[in-house]
Amino acid sequence: MASASNKKKIFNDPIYGFVSIPDELHFDIIEHPYFQRLRRIKQVSMTNLVYPGANHTRFAHSLGAMHLMRRGIQLLRGKGYEITDEELEAASLAILLHDSGHGPFSHTLENSIVHGISHEELSLKVMQKFNEIHEGRLDMAIEIFTGKYPKGFLSKLISSQLDVDRIDYLKRDSFFTGVAEGSVNAERLLEMMEVVDNDLAIEAKGIYSVESFIVARRIMYWQVYMHKAVLSAEYMLRNILKRAKMLSQERDLFATPALSFFLKNQNAFQGHDSDEVLDRFCKLDDYDVMTAVKAWRDDKDRVLSELCRRLTDRHLFKIEMREGEFEPDYIEEIRNKIAEYYGWTKEEADYALLQGISSNHAYHPKKPAINILYKDGTLKDISEASDQLNISVLSQPVVKHFICYPKELIL
Numbered sequence: 001m002a003s004a005s006n007k008k009k010i011f012n013d014p015i016y017g018f019v020s021i022p023d024e025l026h027f028d029i030i031e032h033p034y035f036q037r038l039r040r041i042k043q044v045s046m047t048n049l050v051y052p053g054a055n056h057t058r059f060a061h062s063l064g065a066m067h068l069m070r071r072g073i074q075l076l077r078g079k080g081y082e083i084t085d086e087e088l089e090a091a092s093l094a095i096l097l098h099d100s101g102h103g104p105f106s107h108t109l110e111n112s113i114v115h116g117i118s119h120e121e122l123s124l125k126v127m128q129k130f131n132e133i134h135e136g137r138l139d140m141a142i143e144i145f146t147g148k149y150p151k152g153f154l155s156k157l158i159s160s161q162l163d164v165d166r167i168d169y170l171k172r173d174s175f176f177t178g179v180a181e182g183s184v185n186a187e188r189l190l191e192m193m194e195v196v197d198n199d200l201a202i203e204a205k206g207i208y209s210v211e212s213f214i215v216a217r218r219i220m221y222w223q224v225y226m227h228k229a230v231l232s233a234e235y236m237l238r239n240i241l242k243r244a245k246m247l248s249q250e251r252d253l254f255a256t257p258a259l260s261f262f263l264k265n266q267n268a269f270q271g272h273d274s275d276e277v278l279d280r281f282c283k284l285d286d287y288d289v290m291t292a293v294k295a296w297r298d299d300k301d302r303v304l305s306e307l308c309r310r311l312t313d314r315h316l317f318k319i320e321m322r323e324g325e326f327e328p329d330y331i332e333e334i335r336n337k338i339a340e341y342y343g344w345t346k347e348e349a350d351y352a353l354l355q356g357i358s359s360n361h362a363y364h365p366k367k368p369a370i371n372i373l374y375k376d377g378t379l380k381d382i383s384e385a386s387d388q389l390n391i392s393v394l395s396q397p398v399v400k401h402f403i404c405y406p407k408e409l410i411l
Contacts, residue, residue, distance in 0.1 A: 045105040071190055072193060104285055113241065171186055242351070302348075307352070
């Protein structure tokens with residue numbers, strides 16, 4: 001156990017420079033295996049198959065978001081808003097742990113490894129566990145995380161359409177992918193924040209920074225998070241896990257102990273001791289999955305081995321994307337060609353025919369607004385206040401249908 005004097009640590013972050021661990025409680029939580037696991041979970045999943053530098057982790061993002069939270073609260077205090085030291089600590093801990101419930105490959109395998117529970121719910125379980133360990137010292141952090149704390153603007157700093165989580169991941173993901181258009185001015189956005197009626201708002205002179213933030217989010221979604229090759233790889237990985245789960249009901253399949261448990265128990269958090277399952281979950285990371293995928297290349301199941309070989313060799317499926325739905329006859333034609341090409345059944349062919357819908361709101365009109373505060377005290381939704389961009393157009397969802405299949409097929 002480190003002494004108090006050894007708990008004043010500094011991280012050298014490539015985005016913000018020096019990031020300090022503020023106190024012993026933060027240090028002890030960061031040092032815990034549940035949090036250290038985030039070092040082994042990529043922030044942007046399979047994106048490094050397109051952008052080789054995108055190997056940053058949930059660990060780095062969580063520290064970065066904590067840094068922005070503390071900086072934002074410091075600036076709000078400087079404007080005269082009352083935020084106690086206890087509230088600062090609680091908000092800082094809440095954002096530090098906001099992603100602690102992510103499983104391997106982040107969003108890609110959400111509801112693939114564990115069914116019926118979101119990463120937000122799992123993050124709350126991790127917070128509650130830390131609260132037990134530290135005898136109630138995270139009570140306020142949990143209230144802020146769940147939106148139950150009276151000062152609602154603290155919760156909005158964690159989760160809203162303009163929060164420190166989004167500011168950090170856009171800035172960080174832009175940096176590590178090299179997509180410069182996705183970068184945002186974090187300091188400017190934090191400097192412009194105000195509190196009005198217990199909610200966050202942005203000073204009118206910061207409107208262009210907000211516009212840039214919304215545009216950056218749109219660019220990052222379609223150029224990075226929903227890049228065609230990334231989508232192909234992520235859906236291939238999902239089908240690998242789907243096949244592995246099916247096989248695990250019939251026979252022993254190579255896997256680490258943690259992964260094996262979840263392959264065999266698809267609804268693990270129902271009907272099992274919650275603490276035990278949480279502990280097993282917090283031993284899972286990207287390494288468990290990729291170790292298994294590498295081993296499954298040589299599995300006797302022809303579907304599993306083919307999918308794993310293609311993913312590890314980056315021999316990804318071809319992807320077609322369009323605005324409207326694909327015709328059933330066209331999909332059936334591809335299914336038949338896959339079955340013929342591999343000598344598979346139609347049921348097996350479905351594992352190599354991936355279908356999905358990708359959609360994104362750069363700004364969602366039905367969620368709590370990003371409000372612009374004018375000098376006379378009036379507030380306007382950014383979609384009404386913007387004079388440079390038609391935010392109402394950017395607030396329309398972009399929906400694209402896609403199918404993926406082996407590129408060797410001649411259609």
